Every structure is written in C-alpha cells, then in structure tokens.
Amino acid sequence: DQQVKQNSPSLSVQEGRISILNCDYTNSMFDYFLWYKKYPAEGPTFLISISSIKDKNEDGRFTVFLNKSAKHLSLHIVPSQPGDSAVYFCAARSGSNYQLIWGAGTKLIIKP
Amino acid sequence: ETGVTQTPRHLVMGMTNKKSLKCEQHLGHNAMYWYKQSAKKPLELMFVYNFKEQTENNSVPSRFSPECPNSSHLFLHLHTLQPEDSALYLCASSQDPGGVQETQYFGPGTRLLVL
Numbered sequence: 001d002q003q004v005k006q007n008s009p010s011l012s013v014q015e016g017r018i019s020i021l022n023c024d025y026t027n028s029m030f031d032y033f034l035w036y037k038k039y040p041a042e043g044p045t046f047l048i049s050i051s052s053i054k055d056k057n058e059d060g061r062f063t064v065f066l067n068k069s070a071k072h073l074s075l076h077i078v079p080s081q082p083g084d085s086a087v088y089f090c091a092a093r094s095g096s097n098y099q100l101i102w103g104a105g106t107k108l109i110i111k112p
Numbered sequence: 113e114t115g116v117t118q119t120p121r122h123l124v125m126g127m128t129n130k131k132s133l134k135c136e137q138h139l140g141h142n143a144m145y146w147y148k149q150s151a152k153k154p155l156e157l158m159f160v161y162n163f164k165e166q167t168e169n170n171s172v173p174s175r176f177s178p179e180c181p182n183s184s185h186l187f188l189h190l191h192t193l194q195p196e197d198s199a200l201y202l203c204a205s206s207q208d209p210g211g212v213q214e215t216q217y218f219g220p221g222t223r224l225l226v227l
Contacts, residue, residue, distance in 0.1 A: 002154065004154065009152065034215070036218075041121075041220065042220050042221075043116070043118075043202050043203075043204075043218030043219050043220045043221050044155075044202070044218045045217075045218065046215045046216070046217070049215070089154075089155070091155075095210075096210035096211075097210065098143070098160070098206070098209035098210040098214070099157055099160075099168065100155075100157070100216065101154075102154035102155040103154055104152060104153055104154045105152075105154075
C-alpha cells in the first residue's frame with residue numbers, strides 16, 4: 001500500500017501561469033517532506049523541502065505548502081517556465097529514519 | 113553535475129549473464145544508496161551503506177549483490193536476472209543519513225534491460 005501518493009500522472013500548464021503539484025500521504029509519523037525534479041536521462045535533483053513544524057517554505061519561484069490535518073502537501077511554481085518541464089517526485093520520511101518513501105511522480109509539461 | 117556518477121548508463125544483458133553497476137560519489141558523503149525505479153512506479157530503496165557498512169537490505173533477491181569497498185564507491189553485482197528486473201537503477205549519496213533535513217543526491221542512473 002502506497003504511503004505517498006501523487007494522483008496526477010501528468011499536468012500541463014501554460015508558460016507564465018502557476019503550476020500546482022499535489023501529494024498525499026497516509027503515515028502521520030512523517031515529519032519531513034521533499035520534492036525532487038527529474039529530467040529524462042538524469043537522476044532526481046533535490047528541489048525544496050519542508051519540516052512538519054512549518055506549513056510553508058519558499059525558495060524563489062518554488063513554494064511548498066503542508067497541511068498536516070489533511071495529510072497533503074503541494075508544490076507551487078510561479079511563474080512556470082519551459083525549463084520546469086520535468087517529472088516531479090514527492091518523498092517523505094519520519095524521525096531519524098533515513099529511508100525516503102516516494103510517490104510515483106507527476107510529469108509537468110509547460111506549454112509555450 | 114551532481115557529484116554522483118554511474119556507469120554504464122545503459123546495459124542490456126541476458127538472464128544468464130553476470131554484470132556489475134558502478135557508482136562513485138565525489139561529495140565526501142558517508143552514505144550511499146541503491147534504488148530501483150520501474151516505469152510509473154515510486155523509487156524503491158534496495159540497499160543502504162553507511163560508513164561502508166550495510167544498514168538496509170529491503171528484501172532484495174539474492175541475484176542482486178551490493179559491494180561498498182569505501183565510502184566513495186558502490187557496486188551492484190547482477191547475476192541471473194529476470195526480465196522483470198529491467199528498470200532504471202539509481203545510486204544516491206548523503207552526508208548524514210537520518211539527520212535533520214538531510215538530502216540525498218542522485219546519479220543519472222543505469223537503464224537496465226534484461227532479455
């Protein structure tokens with residue numbers, strides 16, 4: 001049973017608009033969440049993270065929101081750029097457990 | 113440049129072959145990981161080495177055999193694989209496994225096809 005779910009396999013957004021990628025989790029012990037971005041033929045690269053003591057973390061065009069009561073997090077990209085086209089993975093872990101639990105990814109396509 | 117390199121990038125092997133995947137990290141990290149990524153599925157953690165000691169083996173079949181001679185190098189030895197083992201194999205490293213806000217850095221992966 002998947003503990004981290006990304007229910008949208010793909011998302012298409014117009015350049016310049018906001019991209020919102022969603023992630024749901026089931027394990028209430030998760031306390032640290034990460035987003036990774038993956039281009040074809042490359043490994044995932046770390047994008048942004050958030051600890052469960054916060055509900056928002058921002059880094060430039062990227063903002064991650066965490067709603068603990070709903071067990072939901074989202075990644076907002078504003079404004080979206082063509083170089084943002086990639087697969088985005090959500091991952092989570094609990095406490096000092098270094099094992100990351102991953103979602104299946106959402107493919108983001110930015111249309112010019 | 114992620115600081116983690118993997119060779120080969122692509123590999124085709126028969127079910128009776130023996131091959132090895134290599135990973136090298138240039139980041140001075142203490143931990144290294146092997147992941148498997150099958151199409152449209154989450155990354156699956158296979159093995160973890162922390163300070164060259166294996167600390168995690170997630171019920172991986174014995175036809176996959178890891179080796180970590182030092183903290184910079186990690187190998188995955190492959191022996192009598194099955195077609196369902198075809199996948200992208202990713203290596204990662206991190207400085208402080210389990211530490212607060214620690215991050216894993218990935219190599220580009222080896223695309224494996226088992227015929």
